[in-house]
Every structure is written in structure tokens, then in C-alpha cells.
Amino acid sequence: MSKPTVGIFGLTGCAGDQLVILDCEDQLLDLVSLIDIRDFLMASSENDDVCPLDIALVEGAVLSNKDAERLQAIRKRAKILVALGTCAVWAGVAAMDGSADRRERLVEVYGETGLSYDSVPAQALHEIVKVDLNVTGCPIEKDHFLAAVANLLNGDAPIYPEYPVCTECRMLENNCLLIERGELCCGPITAAGCKARCPNLRVPCVGCRGPVGDANSSSLLAKFEEKGFDRHDVAARLRTFAPQGGAQ
Amino acid sequence: MKTVVIEHLARVEGHGGITVELQGDTVSDVRFDVFEGARLLESLVRGKRYDEVAPILSRICSICSVAHSLTSLKATENAFGIRISPQTEQLRELLYKGENIQSHALHLFFLALPDYLNRPSATALAADKPDAVLLGLRLKKLGNLIQETIGGRAIHPVNAVPGGFATVPTLDQLIELRNALTEGMQDCVAVIDVMTSLPPADFCHDHTVYAALLSPNADSYYAGDEVMVASSGDRSIMRAAEYKKLTNEESVLHSHAKHSTFRGRPFMVGALARLTVNPHRLTGNLAAAMERLKLQLPAGNPMDNNKAQSLELVSDVERASEIVEHLLQRGVQDERPAEVHVRAGTGTAITEAPRGLLIHCYTYDADGRIMAADVITPTALNAASMEQHFRSVAEQSAGCEDADIEKRLEMVARAYDPCISCSVHLVRRS
Numbered sequence: 001m002s003k004p005t006v007g008i009f010g011l012t013g014c015a016g017d018q019l020v021i022l023d024c025e026d027q028l029l030d031l032v033s034l035i036d037i038r039d040f041l042m043a044s045s046e047n048d049d050v051c052p053l054d055i056a057l058v059e060g061a062v063l064s065n066k067d068a069e070r071l072q073a074i075r076k077r078a079k080i081l082v083a084l085g086t087c088a089v090w091a092g093v094a095a096m097d098g099s100a101d102r103r104e105r106l107v108e109v110y111g112e113t114g115l116s117y118d119s120v121p122a123q124a125l126h127e128i129v130k131v132d133l134n135v136t137g138c139p140i141e142k143d144h145f146l147a148a149v150a151n152l153l154n155g156d157a158p159i160y161p162e163y164p165v166c167t168e169c170r171m172l173e174n175n176c177l178l179i180e181r182g183e184l185c186c187g188p189i190t191a192a193g194c195k196a197r198c199p200n201l202r203v204p205c206v207g208c209r210g211p212v213g214d215a216n217s218s219s220l221l222a223k224f225e226e227k228g229f230d231r232h233d234v235a236a237r238l239r240t241f242a243p244q245g246g247a248q
Numbered sequence: 249m250k251t252v253v254i255e256h257l258a259r260v261e262g263h264g265g266i267t268v269e270l271q272g273d274t275v276s277d278v279r280f281d282v283f284e285g286a287r288l289l290e291s292l293v294r295g296k297r298y299d300e301v302a303p304i305l306s307r308i309c310s311i312c313s314v315a316h317s318l319t320s321l322k323a324t325e326n327a328f329g330i331r332i333s334p335q336t337e338q339l340r341e342l343l344y345k346g347e348n349i350q351s352h353a354l355h356l357f358f359l360a361l362p363d364y365l366n367r368p369s370a371t372a373l374a375a376d377k378p379d380a381v382l383l384g385l386r387l388k389k390l391g392n393l394i395q396e397t398i399g400g401r402a403i404h405p406v407n408a409v410p411g412g413f414a415t416v417p418t419l420d421q422l423i424e425l426r427n428a429l430t431e432g433m434q435d436c437v438a439v440i441d442v443m444t445s446l447p448p449a450d451f452c453h454d455h456t457v458y459a460a461l462l463s464p465n466a467d468s469y470y471a472g473d474e475v476m477v478a479s480s481g482d483r484s485i486m487r488a489a490e491y492k493k494l495t496n497e498e499s500v501l502h503s504h505a506k507h508s509t510f511r512g513r514p515f516m517v518g519a520l521a522r523l524t525v526n527p528h529r530l531t532g533n534l535a536a537a538m539e540r541l542k543l544q545l546p547a548g549n550p551m552d553n554n555k556a557q558s559l560e561l562v563s564d565v566e567r568a569s570e571i572v573e574h575l576l577q578r579g580v581q582d583e584r585p586a587e588v589h590v591r592a593g594t595g596t597a598i599t600e601a602p603r604g605l606l607i608h609c610y611t612y613d614a615d616g617r618i619m620a621a622d623v624i625t626p627t628a629l630n631a632a633s634m635e636q637h638f639r640s641v642a643e644q645s646a647g648c649e650d651a652d653i654e655k656r657l658e659m660v661a662r663a664y665d666p667c668i669s670c671s672v673h674l675v676r677r678s
Contacts, residue, residue: 015309019354029371041256093287093304102288139403201400206300
């Protein structure tokens with residue numbers, strides 16, 4: 001059987017999910033022996049940018065018309081398109097304040113020149129094209145990425161936790177930052193999979209993996225208000241990484 | 249007239265290209281084009297509470313997320329007048345070393361090395377030079393282990409918070425780091441072997457101005473508050489709060505043409521600049537390695553930044569090892585972050601990210617909410633110098649085939665190790 005052809009792409013973002021792939025130091029050479037990476041601009045100067053692909057791994061959000069065009073071209077080439085990371089899945093940090101006047105902000109950051117840039121409000125991949133698999137996280141977890149590739153190579157659909165960070169945190173027997181210490185922890189509504197990385201270090205969850213499927217944001221908002229937090233602050237925090245999934 | 253265009257630069261972080269227009273052997277125009285989407289993060293943090301700022305602004309860039317996080321925390325701490333403990337200083341410095349090791353190993357072995365050996369990628373190189381690729385992977389892993397242990401995650405650290413660290417490393421974790429660093433020291437000798445074996449990259453000579461943080465004690469990238477701009481015979485020193493002298497921000501924002509210059513001249517930041525500005529670092533193993541590399545400072549060839557990065561790998565692993573030894577001997581105190589009392593004010597921090605000077609400047613209101621944030625990244629500071637060197641390459645390659653000129657331009661671009669996601673403040677051209 002010939003090796004599946006793969007393309008790895010970054011739209012606008014921090015390149016952190018592509019870096020997670022390169023950070024698989026112990027698996028990288030095995031990985032490249034199992035798949036045929038045809039297009040990976042960040043790691044190679046010899047790319048086929050038109051060939052059909054069995055799997056396209058795409059990180060970053062769409063923040064320009066050029067991003068949207070690239071994404072559409074990738075979709076046309078790919079049998080399976082995987083959104084890698086919170087920006088690709090939820091639009092990420094650049095989308096946190098959708099109500100803002102974009103022209104005003106462009107001028108604020110770049111001066112009048114900013115008005116001539118190719119710039120559109122941040123969008124997740126699924127808002128532009130069909131996405132076959134989401135691997136969330138900011139950045140993605142290495143073991144999730146490797147499992148996703150292994151599953152796709154075997155023709156299986158990867159399964160990710162469908163419970164909140166709280167569940168993982170409780171299994172580690174941590175004291176609750178929200179209930180016991182009154183801290184603004186987004187663990188109850190954030191998708192697990194990080195092994196409660198932050199609360200395990202006594203750092204409140206910032207929600208960087210986006211919301212869990214059955215997130216009860218309004219109940220969490222009430223709990224935060226009971227703890228004395230300002231409603232707007234809390235709502236803004238819940239929207240930081242995944243504006244569409246957070247509380248309204 | 250002819251135009252040399254590199255549409256989409258490969259083996260760099262982010263999205264950019266190069267255009268050089270030539271009239272005969274004279275360059276009439278040169279552009280480092282950036283087409284990274286605008287995320288406007290500096291405006292998006294406005295109104296955020298002080299403790300939300302570092303986790304958001306670290307997302308500017310994954311490869312230097314530690315530098316963005318810690319520079320952000322330092323700017324916030326400076327604004328509030330918070331003093332951090334000596335142990336926090338040491339742990340932060342160790343975290344910086346981890347990032348620099350991972351970033352330099354990634355750049356040297358995965359982005360730069362394939363050019364010297366005429367391969368498209370490190371994985372292609374692995375077929376006939378497996379030892380070099382495995383060496384790069386081991387050093388990358390060492391840098392990541394330090395970042396995971398101290399920062400809680402290799403990319404976008406979570407454990408560094410305003411005032412210190414949420415959780416300090418355990419004895420077992422530090423012993424694991426010590427063992428890994430001991431192996432890393434041997435690998436660093438091999439790095440210099442690899443670098444000395446490469447064919448020379450001698451096609452760009454130019455007078456270069458360098459700017460870097462003055463590092464009076466050892467080789468810290470995190471402590472220090474003074475920047476030195478050095479060109480032959482002329483040295484100027486400025487403090488963090490005066491950073492606008494360095495960035496010429498006003499003119500950058502309102503012009504397509506101007507980039508950061510100091511007294512009208514482009515300058516280079518990064519590993520080569522750090523060694524040039526801090527020659528007192530070049531002793532012991534570092535001096536011996538420098539001699540083997542035949543590196544002379546100040547260098548007139550930007551390709552020497554690759555050599556400088558390999559020297560920094562040696563000094564970073566040594567320094568990280570010293571810090572871990574010191575922590576093990578002294579014992580790590582299970583201290584909590586310094587208390588935060590918010591107040592209105594402005595704080596500026598300048599540190600050395602892997603690619604050079606990084607500046608965060610914030611203004612807070614009395615409730616500890618951010619009113620304005622200014623972030624200046626190394627790639628933005630380097631942009632003018634990169635263009636100057638693209639011009640030199642093209643002019644010094646008279647008579648070469650276009651394909652050779654393109655390759656040389658790409659190699660010089662990569663020697664700067666540009667981080668285009670980072671260039672939030674770069675002058676963009678539509």
C-alpha cells in the first residue's frame with residue numbers, strides 16, 4: 001500500500017500547532033516514514049502545492065481573504081481536512097471581541113496604513129469549508145495529534161474526551177480553585193484532554209481548549225457572580241479563546 | 249531591469265516573501281513582504297485585567313512564547329512596582345535558556361542546515377546525515393524538557409504568573425533536568441563539529457550595526473535594563489523606558505517606507521548582536537568554540553548569526569546547568585508569587601528573545617486594567633536590516649544565475665531566523 005499523502009498548513013496564528021508536530025522529537029522520524037508529507041512550508045523548501053492529499057492538517061484562523069483562498073484550495077485537494085488547534089477550531093484569541101470596529105483597531109495598531117491591509121474578522125475553518133475532524137488545544141496536545149494520525153492511518157475516527165477539565169482535575173485530587181479558593185477558573189466548561197495542566201499547577205484554567213460539548217455556561221456565570229466577580233469580566237474571559245462557544 | 253521574487257519563503261515561521269528589483273547590477277528596490285493576517289492582539293487586550301495579559305500575548309508566537317510571557321509579566325510587574333524573589337529570577341532565567349535551546353536547535357538543524365547541505369528539509373537530510381538530525385532533535389527535546397518542567401508546557405507556558413511561579417519544581421524534576429543537561433553538554437560539542445564541517449556561506453558582506461541587551465552578569469537574557477547599539481567606533485546605551493529611540497515608532501506607523509532605524513541606520517538584533525555587544529561572555533569553552541568556528545566579531549556577514557546561535561547553545565546549556573546545580577544545592581523554596589497590588593502607571597520591559605530584543609510596554613489604570621499595550625518584536629526590529637542585507641546579496645551576486653541569487657537571499661533571510669507571526673508591529677505592504 002502506498003503511503004497516504006499529507007499536507008501541513010498554517011493560516012494566521014502563532015504556528016504553535018505545527019511546532020507541536022516538530023516537537024514530537026521521539027516520533028518524528030517514524031512519523032515521516034509512515035506518511036508522505038508533500039506540502040509543509042514551515043519545514044521544507046520543496047513542496048508540491050497542487051497535488052491531491054489524503055490528509056490536510058490545517059492550523060490557524062482565517063484573518064485575510066488570502067487565508068480564505070488558501071483554505072478553499074486546500075479543501076479542494078484534501079480527502080480529509082483536520083482543523084488543528086483552538087484558532088482553527090474556534091477562531092481563537094483573535095476573535096475574542098467580535099463587536100469591535102475592525103477599521104478603528106487596524107488604525108490603532110498600524111496607523112492609517114492599516115486600512116489598506118487585506119484583513120477580515122477572525123473565522124474558524126468550519127465557517128469557510130467543511131471540516132472532517134477537530135483537534136483542539138492552544139496548542140494541541142502532542143498525544144492527541146499522534147493518536148489522530150495513528151487513527152486516520154488505520155481508518156478509525158479518533159475519540160476525544162467529552163467531559164470538562166474539572167473531571168481530570170478531580171481525578172488528580174486537586175483542591176478546587178473555584179469553590180475552595182474563589183478563583184476565576186474556566187475548568188467546568190472547558191474541554192478536557194490537557195490533564196488539567198493549569199489547575200494542577202494551581203493556575204486557574206483560561207479555557208484555551210474551547211468549550212466542552214454540554215457546557216453549562218449560565219450556571220457557571222451564576223457561580224462566578226456568587227463569588228463576587230463582575231458579570232462582564234467573566235463573560236469576556238469565557239470568550240477569550242472561543243468566542244462562539246463561550247457565554248453570551 | 250529584472251525582478252527576483254521569492255513568493256512564499258519556506259522554512260521560516262509565518263508567511264512572508266522577498267522581492268528584489270535590479271537595474272543591471274544595481275538594486276533599485278528591495279522588499280521583505282509580510283502577508284500574515286492581522287490579529288490586532290495589542291488592541292484586544294485593552295480593558296483586560298492584569299492577570300489575563302500574558303496568556304493572551306504569549307499567543308503572538310509559539311516559538312518565543314516564553315519570551316513573550318515573561319516580558320509581559322515583567323512589564324506588568326514594573327508598572328505595579330512588584331519585586332520578584334531571587335529564586336523567581338533564577339527560574340525565569342532557566343526557562344529562558346530552555347526556550348533559547350529549543351528555538352536555536354529548531355532553527356539551526358531544521359530551518360538553516362538543509363540549505364548548507366542542499367536538501368529541502370531536515371527529514372530529507374535524515375536519510376544520509378541521521379546523526380546530525382538526531383543531534384538536533386535531542387537538543388530540541390532538552391530545551392522543551394526545561395520549558396515543560398519550569399513553565400508547565402513547552403509552548404505557551406502556564407506556570408509563570410505575575411509575581412513569580414504558581415508551583416516550583418520538585419527535587420526529582422531538577423535531578424531529571426541535571427541529568428539531561430549533562431548529556432546536553434556533550435551534544436553541544438557535536439553541534440560545533442557540525443557547524444565547522446559546513447561549507448562557507450560567504451556572499452554577503454556589509455557594515456552592520458548591532459543592538460542587544462547589556463548583560464553585565466553572566467549571560468542573562470532576562471535581567472538587565474540597558475540596550476547597547478554598537479557599530480564600529482560608535483556605542484550608544486539607552487534604558488528600557490527610552491525604547492522609542494530605538495524603534496522610531498512614530499515614523500514606522502505612518503509610512504510604508506520606514507522601518508526601525510537608530511540614527512537613520514538599520515540594525516541587527518539576535519544571537520550575533522548579543523555576542524557582539526557582550527564580548528565578556530566569550531571566555532572558556534565559548535572562546536574555544538568561537539575559534540574553531542573562525543568567527544570574528546564584529547562580523548560583517550549576517551550568515552554568522554548561525555554560528556552565533558551554535559555558540560549560544562553551548563553557553564545556554566552551561567548556564568542552565570549552573571542554575572539547576574545552584575537550585576539543587578540551595579534547595580528550592582516552596583514560595584508563592586509576590587503579592588500584587590495594582591496601581592495606575594506604565595511599565596516597560598526589554599528582554600532578549602531567541603531572535604533578539606523584545607519590548608512590551610503597558611499602561612494600566614488604577615483597577616489594574618490595561619489601557620494601552622505596545623509590543624515590539626525582534627523580527628520587526630530586524631526588518632530594515634534584512635532588507636539592507638538582501639540588497640547587498642543581490643549586488644554582490646552580479647553575474648550569478650537567478651536561482652543562485654534566490655537561494656542566497658533565502659539563506660540570508662533564514663540566518664535572521666525571522667518569526668513572521670511575531671512581526672505584529674512590522675510595517676506591512678498590501
